[in-house]
Amino acid sequence: MAKSVCIIGGGPSGLVAAKTLLHDAPANSFKVTIFEAQSRIGGLWPTAKNDGDGLVHPLMATNQSKHTVQFSDLAWHDSVPEFPRAWQVGQYLERYLDVYGGADIRLGHKVAKAELQDGGTWKVQTESSKGSETELFDYLLVATGFFGKPTWPDYIPREADVPIIHSSKYRDFKSLLGTSGRRGSKILVVGGQMSGIETAATVATHLSSAIHAPGEKIFEEPEKYSIHHIIHRPSWVFPLFTSPKPTASAPPFLPCDLPSYNLANRPQPLMNSQGHISVDTARVLNSIYESVLGTNQSDFSAEAKVDGDFLDEQPFVAMSSHYMDFVRSGLIKISRGKMSSISGNVATLSPTDEQISDIAAVILATGFDPSPSLSFLPKSVLDTISHSPSNPNLPVALAFHGTHHPSLPTLGFVGLYRSPYWGVMEMQARFVAHMWTTSSPSSVLQQALADDDSIARTLALRADPRTSQFPMGDYAFLMQEFARALDIPIGPFGSTPPLANGKAMDILTPARYAYPEVQSDRAQEEAAKSLRATHSTAVAGLCHARFVAGAVFRSLLGEWRLERDLISKLPSHPSGRFVGTARFLLREGTADGRPHSHGAKSELGLGLEYLYVEDGTFTARDNPAMSFRATRRYVWRYDEEKDRLSVWFAQTDDPSRADYLFHEVEFLVPADEEAMAAADGTGAAIDAKMVEKEKKRGWLARASHLCIDDLYDVNYEFNFNAVNLKEWKLAYSVKGPKKDYTISGVYRR
The missing domain is CATH 3.50.50.60 (FAD/NAD(P)-binding domain)
Incomplete structure (x- = not known):
C-alpha cells in the first residue's frame, strides 16, 4: 500500500x-x-x-x-x-x-x-x-x-518620517517615494551583500532611466536623487557574463556559472571549498576573483576596493551587471559602516558616527x-x-x-x-x-x-x-x-576547444546527473536536450563571438575620455582633432524608430539602452584659431534575444529620442578561434603569423551604412581587461559625392 x-x-x-x-x-x-x-x-x-x-x-x-x-x-x-x-x-x-x-x-x-x-x-x-x-x-x-x-533589524523603526521598506518589496522608484510631502534627495540602501548590491543597482537603473528617458518625467526632479549604499565590507561584484580566458586580449564570454562550474579546473575527487575559510584559502580565493575580474575594484571606487586585510578574510561575492559602473559614475555612493539608527531623515552609522542627512527613503537589504x-x-x-x-x-x-x-x-x-x-x-x-x-x-x-x-x-x-x-x-x-x-x-559533457591551461571545459549542470536507472524515457530525453543546449552555448562563446555584444554593452555605462582625428580629402570639410567626453546614460528601452525586427515585439520588453551624449571641442588642423564646441547624440541598443548591438541616429528635433538605424555591429571571430574552427572543419586554415598578430588585438567589429549617397564603413576594436572594457576605438570612412574623409577615435576611462 x-x-x-x-x-x-x-x-x-x-x-x-x-x-x-x-x-x-x-x-x-x-x-x-x-x-x-x-x-x-x-x-x-x-x-x-x-x-x-x-x-x-x-x-x-x-x-x-x-x-x-x-x-x-x-x-x-x-x-x-x-x-x-x-x-x-x-x-x-x-x-x-x-x-x-x-x-x-x-x-x-x-x-x-x-x-x-x-x-x-x-x-x-x-x-x-x-x-x-x-x-x-x-x-x-x-x-x-x-x-x-524579511529580516527587520531592531534598531530600525517600522514607522518613520521617511518611507522604509525591505528590499523584497521594492518594485519601482516612484512607489518607493510614496505620497509623503516631505522629500529628501538620498535613497539609502542598507546591506552590502548580494541582495544589497542587486537592490542598489536596480534602484540606480530605475533612477537613471527616469533622468534620461525622453518625454514627461514619471516623478518630479529625478536628477536630484542619488543612491547611498551602506556596506560593512566590500564584496567582489561579478557581471552576469564572465570569461574563461580573462587574460586574453579578446576574451570570450559565457554565462558566469559556466566558467565557475568548470570541473576541469579542480582536482579530483572534489573537496569541499566552503565552510571554514582559512587565511591561506581566503588569499587563494580572493586572488582568483581578482584575476577573473581583472581588478581589485579600486578603479571603480576606493570603498569597493578589496585589498590589504580584506585579502585575508573570507570573500563575499555578488552578481550585478551595472552596479560597479554606477558606483564609478557617482550615482551610487558607498559608505563603509553599519546603520545604527535613524531620526527624522538623518541616519547614523557606526562605529564612525558618520551621519547621512536629507534621506528620501530607506531600503533594507538585510536578508531573511x-x-x-x-x-x-x-x-x-x-x-x-x-x-x-x-x-x-x-x-x-x-x-x-x-x-x-x-x-x-x-x-x-x-x-x-x-x-x-x-x-x-x-x-x-x-x-x-x-x-x-x-x-x-x-x-x-x-x-x-x-x-x-x-x-x-x-x-x-x-x-x-x-x-x-x-x-x-x-x-x-x-x-x-x-x-x-x-x-x-x-x-x-562533450568536447570544447582547450583553454589557456590546455584543458577543455567540463561544465557541471544538473542534466549531467540524469538518473537512467529510475527515470522515464521522457526524463532522459529532456536531460539530453538540456545538455546539448549547455554544450552549444559553451562552444558558441568559445569559438564564435556569442555574448561579446552584451559584454561590450554592459561595460559602456558611464563617462569616457574621447580623442578623435578627422582627416578630410576635400577642402570643404576641414581636418582636425576633437577632444572631449562621451557619456553612456542607461535607461529603459524606448520604442522610437524600432521595427518589429529590433525587439519591438519581444516577450522581454524593450530591455535597456543608452543615450549617448558626446561633448567637446573641435580644432582645425591647419587653422588652430578655428576651434568650436561640438556635440552629437546617438542611441545604443542591445537586443538580448538576438545578441545584437546596434547604434541609432538621434532625432534632430528631440535628440533624446532615437530616429532610425545607423548600423548594427558585427563582431569578428579572432584569428586564433578561426584556426580552432578550421581544425574542426568549419573554416579555412589561417597563416600562423597572422594568428599570432591577431592574438594581440581586442575584439574587432565592423558595420556599414548607406545614407542616401554617402557610404559609411565603420570599424571597431574593443580592448578588455578581463570582463571590463578598458579602451575602445571607433573608426569610419565616409565617401560620397561631397564627402571623402576618415574619422578615428579612442575612448578611454
Whole structure:
C-alpha cells in the first residue's frame, strides 16, 4: 500500500520532491499531498509578469543561468534568455508540474501545526478559507526554504518620517517615494551583500532611466536623487557574463556559472571549498576573483576596493551587471559602516558616527529569517534538529547535507540550502526518496552515512568567525557526494576547444546527473536536450563571438575620455582633432524608430539602452584659431534575444529620442578561434603569423551604412581587461559625392 507523504511548500523544492517520490521511486510507493500557503505554485518565483505581490520582482533576472537554474529532467525552451526573468522561472515550474504531475496540490493551505505521533506518523493541521483541517501522514517532507520572512533589524523603526521598506518589496522608484510631502534627495540602501548590491543597482537603473528617458518625467526632479549604499565590507561584484580566458586580449564570454562550474579546473575527487575559510584559502580565493575580474575594484571606487586585510578574510561575492559602473559614475555612493539608527531623515552609522542627512527613503537589504518556515514543527523536533533562530545562515543541523536527522526517520528536508540550489535540491529529493524506500542500503550508501559529519560540522560553523558566505557546502562537491551515495554516474559533457591551461571545459549542470536507472524515457530525453543546449552555448562563446555584444554593452555605462582625428580629402570639410567626453546614460528601452525586427515585439520588453551624449571641442588642423564646441547624440541598443548591438541616429528635433538605424555591429571571430574552427572543419586554415598578430588585438567589429549617397564603413576594436572594457576605438570612412574623409577615435576611462 502506498505511503502517504505531506510536502509543505509548493516551490521548486516541493515540486521536485513530489516528482521524485511519484515518478522515480518504485511504482505506487507514495501518495503525495502538497500544501502551499499561496494561491499559486512556485514559492518565491512569480508565474506572471504582473505578479508583484511576492518576495521577488517578476522582472528580476536570475543570477545564475538557465543551465544551472534547472532540473535534470526538463529542458528550458530555446527562446528563453540565458538569464531568465523571475516570471519565466515560475512558468518553467508550471510546465514541470504539467509534465510530472500526480500530487494532490492544495493551494491556499497554510500548515499551522505538524505533530509527530507515536509510531512516526504526522498529524498535520492546515488553515484555509474553508477553515481548519487535520490529516494523518506517514511521512513529512519540509520544502519551505530559507525565506521565512524579511529580516527587520531592531534598531530600525517600522514607522518613520521617511518611507522604509525591505528590499523584497521594492518594485519601482516612484512607489518607493510614496505620497509623503516631505522629500529628501538620498535613497539609502542598507546591506552590502548580494541582495544589497542587486537592490542598489536596480534602484540606480530605475533612477537613471527616469533622468534620461525622453518625454514627461514619471516623478518630479529625478536628477536630484542619488543612491547611498551602506556596506560593512566590500564584496567582489561579478557581471552576469564572465570569461574563461580573462587574460586574453579578446576574451570570450559565457554565462558566469559556466566558467565557475568548470570541473576541469579542480582536482579530483572534489573537496569541499566552503565552510571554514582559512587565511591561506581566503588569499587563494580572493586572488582568483581578482584575476577573473581583472581588478581589485579600486578603479571603480576606493570603498569597493578589496585589498590589504580584506585579502585575508573570507570573500563575499555578488552578481550585478551595472552596479560597479554606477558606483564609478557617482550615482551610487558607498559608505563603509553599519546603520545604527535613524531620526527624522538623518541616519547614523557606526562605529564612525558618520551621519547621512536629507534621506528620501530607506531600503533594507538585510536578508531573511528562515525560522517562520519551520514554525509548524513542535519544540521537541526543533530541539532535535538544533534549531537556532540566531543563526539564520545555519538554522538547523541536519545529516547528509541537509536532508534528514537520524532520530527522525519519517521527517525529510529538501531545499534548505543556499547557493546554486536546483541541482542540489533535486539530489536531496532523490536521497530522501531512496532512504524512505530502501530497507537495506547499499554498502556505498552505508559508508556515506557513516562518514557523514554534516551535523557536527554545522554546529561548529555557527561559532566560527571565518565561516564562508554560503557555509552549507560547495555546490560541485555536494553534487558529487550525493551522486556517489546514490550511485548516479556523471554523464559526459562533450568536447570544447582547450583553454589557456590546455584543458577543455567540463561544465557541471544538473542534466549531467540524469538518473537512467529510475527515470522515464521522457526524463532522459529532456536531460539530453538540456545538455546539448549547455554544450552549444559553451562552444558558441568559445569559438564564435556569442555574448561579446552584451559584454561590450554592459561595460559602456558611464563617462569616457574621447580623442578623435578627422582627416578630410576635400577642402570643404576641414581636418582636425576633437577632444572631449562621451557619456553612456542607461535607461529603459524606448520604442522610437524600432521595427518589429529590433525587439519591438519581444516577450522581454524593450530591455535597456543608452543615450549617448558626446561633448567637446573641435580644432582645425591647419587653422588652430578655428576651434568650436561640438556635440552629437546617438542611441545604443542591445537586443538580448538576438545578441545584437546596434547604434541609432538621434532625432534632430528631440535628440533624446532615437530616429532610425545607423548600423548594427558585427563582431569578428579572432584569428586564433578561426584556426580552432578550421581544425574542426568549419573554416579555412589561417597563416600562423597572422594568428599570432591577431592574438594581440581586442575584439574587432565592423558595420556599414548607406545614407542616401554617402557610404559609411565603420570599424571597431574593443580592448578588455578581463570582463571590463578598458579602451575602445571607433573608426569610419565616409565617401560620397561631397564627402571623402576618415574619422578615428579612442575612448578611454
